[in-house]
Amino acid sequence: MKRDFNRREFFKLAATGSLAAGIPVWLPACAAGSKNQLLGKSLSDGAHNTYFDSFGVDQGMLARTIQRGLSRGGQFCDIFLQHEISHWLALLDGEVNRAFTSVELGAGIRVLKGDSTGFAYCEDLSEPTLLAAAATAATVADGPVKLRPAPLAAISVRDHYPISVPWTQVGAEKKIPIMRTTDAKVRARDQRIVKVIVNLGDIASHILIANSEGLLCEDTQPMAALMIFCVAQQGQRTEMGQRTISARDGIGFFSAANIERAAHEAADRTTKMFDAVNAPIGELPVVLAPAGSGMLLHEAIGHGMEADFNRKQTSTYAGRIGERVAPKHVTIVDQGVMGRQRGSINVDDEGALPQKTLLVENGVLRSYLHDHISARHYGTQSTGSGRRQSFRFPPLPRMRNTFMLNGPHHPDEIIASVKKGLYAESFTNGEVNIGAGDFTFYLKSGRLIENGKLTRVVKDANLIGNGPKVLECMDMVGDDLDMYSGYSICGKFGQSVPVGYGIPTVRVSAVSVGGRQS
Amino acid sequence: MNPSQLDRAKAILAMTLQHGADHARVSTYRARNSEVKWRDGKIDQLRESTSMGAEISLYLDGRFTANSTSDLRPDALHRFLDETLAMTKVLSPDSHRKLPSPKRFENRPRQDLLIHDPKGALAQTAIERRRKARQLEEAARSAPGAERIISVETSCFDNETESAMVTSNGMEGKRQSSRFSLRAQVTIRDENNRKPQGVWSATSRTLANLPPGADVGSTATARAMQALGEKPIPSGRYPVLIENMAASRFLGGLLAALSGSAIQQKRSFLKDKLKKQIAAKTLSIVDDPHILGGLASRAYDDEGMATAKRTIIGQGVLQNLYLNTYYGSKLGLTPTSGASTNLVFATGLETLAELQKTMDKGILITGFTGGNSNEATGDFSIGIRGHWIENGVPRQAIAEMNLAGNHLKIWNRLVATGADPHPYSSWRVPSLFFSDAQFSGSG
Structure with a gap:
């Protein structure tokens, strides 16, 4: 079903700036311990006065829905309610003349029997509709009632990304000047810039989760994003470039300093393409620049460590916990609570608190990323990795913010160590074949390394490698970890979620680079 | 009895114009999706949904916004229109933003495009979908090379969608469509922890035009086998x-x-x-x-x-x-x-x-x-x-x-x-x- 047809252009543009990862959101309760007594009345405090803020359900309805879900012998039932309002404004040819608003309200109901899932959702939150959806999800089981749901008890969730003014109270008139300033700064940076598109997006998503084990919690998840796309011309040549910035933040995110930096980087990334030569061809040493190259971790190991692929034995990493997969100086972490990073969550979409999960510790494979189903399968605790795109989907084990810890080497020392190779700076998208472990990431721009020095700019080459093999080849790790600040989306089984990633400067002794011949 | 999508779209268009839009285009839809995912001898996921929503493009004083909502309660729609029209008013005007000329609405094809199965969502039952998904796996596991199989995941998916579109300059349209899919994914064992996967799928507007599930399943295994080494x-x-x-x-x-x-x-x-x-x-x-x-x-x-x-x-x-x-x-x-x-x-x-x-x-x-x-x-x-x-x-x-x-x-x-x-x-x-x-x- 095509939805939001007028927004397609946005997403198409956005897609070039995203992890189209081979596999593809959302105020928290109770920082001060008050918000989760809201059930039964409006779910927000009186500060939010639009209709957007009310689910219009009460605790009794939730309990009866869960009971209906278990009516045919299911062993677990949860309900995920979501109210999400998103806005996108677009500046094109110097004017902010398009805007898009989307409102999504609904509930997803899941029933588990063993590791089989029954799932149904509805957009009408009346009790009869909720009960009907629960009855549908219940059909995954077929027998007498086996379980009585525990009484619901609200838990508080600490807010790690508080914002003072919710996005639902920020009008377009506050966003338009930010976009105009961005446009002007990009154009002023370089005369060769001929076209600029600026998109400003915000999301306010309110979620509520209740389950048959008595859990009840809620979160409000903000997101801010600014995307800049430029086209530059020099003689007969045309080049395009982009810079995006995104965080779980409010309007304050778009500070003068953040805007200026992004605008300048957008222009510079575009115009430097005129100096670029074709990327080399074949296997060679690659030095990953800090921050954005973290996409490699996402593809090379992150997806392969999502527990569903391991529970099903289809990941190349299945059954290998405890094995050495990388040199000693390699430690890779996936972390849910991490300030305003795009992949940060106060609570996961199953109501579990997000853990700091060690995927690789000093070169040894340590832990998969678990959701409720896989944690039960492996007899362990959820790592708080159960995430979903929206109420329309059941949760899956997903990455949050994936990064490598600092190693022993100085970045200059790493570059100086390479006689002939590639310095990989910016990426647009990546993908992985889970079973084979082969992954790709698309290099938008980088530099050649010749005799230990950065030389010519190179552009547009796909890098391809095998996850476990590339990890073994990470023979130098810098001490300059940085997190990617751009807009990144990960897709898996048709579900997109925001993620973060980061990495210090890393040398990989051999990666296959898909350059072109001149 | 639910109103037809066309009636719903017309009602929302009238409401949109009453709220002050100069022009508007309204699309509404209602979609039913049913899917069985099957894995290694049992149900992996059953998914069922009936989903609906409206998409509203607003034209006001030469300004434009496009908006979508799944919250179709009348009170919610009124507030939605108030808020989106308020947003429209603060944008820059753009003379290129307009509805298509009414001439462009003419000369639609006369024939039935046959994009809807005569039985629609009732073409097969949940039990039949389950049986098909199981048969896909059986076929995959009966194909040459099956001894190498680590896992088989299959899916049987049905969709039926009704939608309608109306514009304030005279366009009216409605559409009923369906879609049926079968998919099989086979993971096999190779050397050095490599587990190549073979995938095969087929999608059709009518149930009768889908290929036999056995072909889809065995092709997935064959494609995985071809990737050995x-x-x-x-x-x-x-x-x-x-x-x-x-x-x-x-x-x-x-x-x-x-x-x-x-x-x-x-x-x-x-x-x-x-x-x-x-x-x-x-x-x-x-x-x-x-x-x-x-x-x-x-x-x-x-x-x-x-x-x-x-x-x-x-x-x-x-x-x-x-x-x-x-x-x-x-x-x-x-x-x-x-x-x-x-x-x-x-x-x-x-x-x-x-x-x-x-x-x-x-x-x-x-x-x-x-x-x-x-x-x-x-x-x-x-x-x-x-x-x-x-x-x-x-x-x-x-x-x-x-x-x-x-x-x-x-x-x-x-x-x-x-x-x-x-x-x-x-x-x-x-x-x-x-x-x-x-x-x-x-x-």
């Missing part, structure tokens, strides 16, 4: 044959440059190429929205304009761009339609197997991984899987390699198209044979 071979320039089902991803890099936004924003490598030769004469592509049973067949497009058959590329000459009303106006060109529908290719006489036999040394691509294409320059670099061919015979499964080049050059090296347009996609791409391309692999 896959590894990179040395970098080099080789002739290349791209299998029909894989080819649409490659074609996407060419077609993206035909969009009105890419052309008007000067980021298209085809911006000055209209009516010029951009490919070998072997390449002819017609956009045909009227194919009976076509997966993208439609009588009107996303703006409500009546659809028409158009040549996109005729014997290598670029004949038409994808222009909606907005970008057509900005470029001073007559709008066509903003998006592709079914694509029909001039096909050759030989099947993939026959084309492969004519290959002395070269690469057969059966799948792409990652990669991208630069819309401004046409440069592309994409990960591939497939086979090294010698004397017409596959000698080595290959993976971890990239195909790179430029769309303005490679399509001139298209020497043949197969007789095998892929039937389970709206882009019915045949296998494509190029005389020469750059590959990078080991060394």
Whole structure:
């Protein structure tokens, strides 16, 4: 079903700036311990006065829905309610003349029997509709009632990304000047810039989760994003470039300093393409620049460590916990609570608190990323990795913010160590074949390394490698970890979620680079 | 009794105009989706949903916003319209933003496009879907090589959608469609912890036109088996044959440059190429929205304009761009339609197997991984899987390699198209044979 047809252009543009990862959101309760007594009345405090803020359900309805879900012998039932309002404004040819608003309200109901899932959702939150959806999800089981749901008890969730003014109270008139300033700064940076598109997006998503084990919690998840796309011309040549910035933040995110930096980087990334030569061809040493190259971790190991692929034995990493997969100086972490990073969550979409999960510790494979189903399968605790795109989907084990810890080497020392190779700076998208472990990431721009020095700019080459093999080849790790600040989306089984990633400067002794011949 | 989608769209349009919009387009839909996912002898997921929503494009004092909501409660809709109209008022006016001319709503195809199964969502029951998903697995596990299987995941998916569109300048349309899919994915054991996967799927507008599940299941196993021992071979320039089902991803890099936004924003490598030769004469592509049973067949497009058959590329000459009303106006060109529908290719006489036999040394691509294409320059670099061919015979499964080049050059090296347009996609791409391309692999 095509939805939001007028927004397609946005997403198409956005897609070039995203992890189209081979596999593809959302105020928290109770920082001060008050918000989760809201059930039964409006779910927000009186500060939010639009209709957007009310689910219009009460605790009794939730309990009866869960009971209906278990009516045919299911062993677990949860309900995920979501109210999400998103806005996108677009500046094109110097004017902010398009805007898009989307409102999504609904509930997803899941029933588990063993590791089989029954799932149904509805957009009408009346009790009869909720009960009907629960009855549908219940059909995954077929027998007498086996379980009585525990009484619901609200838990508080600490807010790690508080914002003072919710996005639902920020009008377009506050966003338009930010976009105009961005446009002007990009154009002023370089005369060769001929076209600029600026998109400003915000999301306010309110979620509520209740389950048959008595859990009840809620979160409000903000997101801010600014995307800049430029086209530059020099003689007969045309080049395009982009810079995006995104965080779980409010309007304050778009500070003068953040805007200026992004605008300048957008222009510079575009115009430097005129100096670029074709990327080399074949296997060679690659030095990953800090921050954005973290996409490699996402593809090379992150997806392969999502527990569903391991529970099903289809990941190349299945059954290998405890094995050495990388040199000693390699430690890779996936972390849910991490300030305003795009992949940060106060609570996961199953109501579990997000853990700091060690995927690789000093070169040894340590832990998969678990959701409720896989944690039960492996007899362990959820790592708080159960995430979903929206109420329309059941949760899956997903990455949050994936990064490598600092190693022993100085970045200059790493570059100086390479006689002939590639310095990989910016990426647009990546993908992985889970079973084979082969992954790709698309290099938008980088530099050649010749005799230990950065030389010519190179552009547009796909890098391809095998996850476990590339990890073994990470023979130098810098001490300059940085997190990617751009807009990144990960897709898996048709579900997109925001993620973060980061990495210090890393040398990989051999990666296959898909350059072109001149 | 639920109101019809057309009645619902008309009611929302009336409400929108009452709230003060000068003009508006309203689309509404109601979709039923049912899916059984089956894995290793049991249900993995049962998913059922009935979903609905409205999309409202607002035109006010020369200003424009597009908005969507799934909250159709009357009170909520009133507030939604108040808030979105308030937002519209603060934007800059844009004289190019307007509804299509009413003339463009005329001449819709008269015939039934057969995009709806006569039985719709009732074509099969939940039990039947379960049985089919199970049969897919059984077929996959009965195929040669089954002893290597680690896991089989299958799916049986049904959709039925009713939608309607109305505009304040007189367009009314309604549509009923359905879609049925079968899919199987087989993971097998290879050396060194490699677990190659084979996937096969089929989608059709009517249940009767789906292939037998047994074929889908066994093909998935066969495709996984073909990947055994896959590894990179040395970098080099080789002739290349791209299998029909894989080819649409490659074609996407060419077609993206035909969009009105890419052309008007000067980021298209085809911006000055209209009516010029951009490919070998072997390449002819017609956009045909009227194919009976076509997966993208439609009588009107996303703006409500009546659809028409158009040549996109005729014997290598670029004949038409994808222009909606907005970008057509900005470029001073007559709008066509903003998006592709079914694509029909001039096909050759030989099947993939026959084309492969004519290959002395070269690469057969059966799948792409990652990669991208630069819309401004046409440069592309994409990960591939497939086979090294010698004397017409596959000698080595290959993976971890990239195909790179430029769309303005490679399509001139298209020497043949197969007789095998892929039937389970709206882009019915045949296998494509190029005389020469750059590959990078080991060394």
